[in-house]
Amino acid sequence: MHEYSVVSSLIELCEEHAQKNNAIRIEKIIVGIGERSGMDKSLFLSAFETFKEESKVCREAILDIIDEKVELTCKKCGYVFIPDKIEYGICPNCKNSDLEITKGREMNLLSLEMIGEDK
Numbered sequence: 001m002h003e004y005s006v007v008s009s010l011i012e013l014c015e016e017h018a019q020k021n022n023a024i025r026i027e028k029i030i031v032g033i034g035e036r037s038g039m040d041k042s043l044f045l046s047a048f049e050t051f052k053e054e055s056k057v058c059r060e061a062i063l064d065i066i067d068e069k070v071e072l073t074c075k076k077c078g079y080v081f082i083p084d085k086i087e088y089g090i091c092p093n094c095k096n097s098d099l100e101i102t103k104g105r106e107m108n109l110l111s112l113e114m115i116g117e118d119k
């Protein structure tokens with residue numbers, strides 16, 4: 001499943017951050033999941049619950065998921081906008097329909113709360 005590989009790399013990324021910041025434990029992870037990412041939030045959460053058991057730093061972490069809206073960029077005039085509907089539209093600026101999804105297709109690590117060695 002797609003969610004599992006994404007969660008697995010998310011945990012790796014968290015571990016890297018923890019190491020860089022001399023943190024021994026991660027308390028909270030906030031990720032943004034794009035509405036066009038094709039990822040299932042509940043699957044993502046259950047995958048996280050499974051994977052975090054195997055990670056020393058993430059074991060106690062709480063995962064927060066924020067929905068990220070799709071953002072489109074017009075390929076013709078470069079206008080960036082958030083569509084009202086999930087369907088592809090046309091550029092409100094120049095009426096061109098050649099649009100590119102520039103946000104909302106992936107998972108982004110937004111924030112980490114870590115506990116350092118001294119505490």
Ligand SMILES: [Zn+2]
Nearest residue numbers: 074077091094
């Ligand atoms: Zn345009």
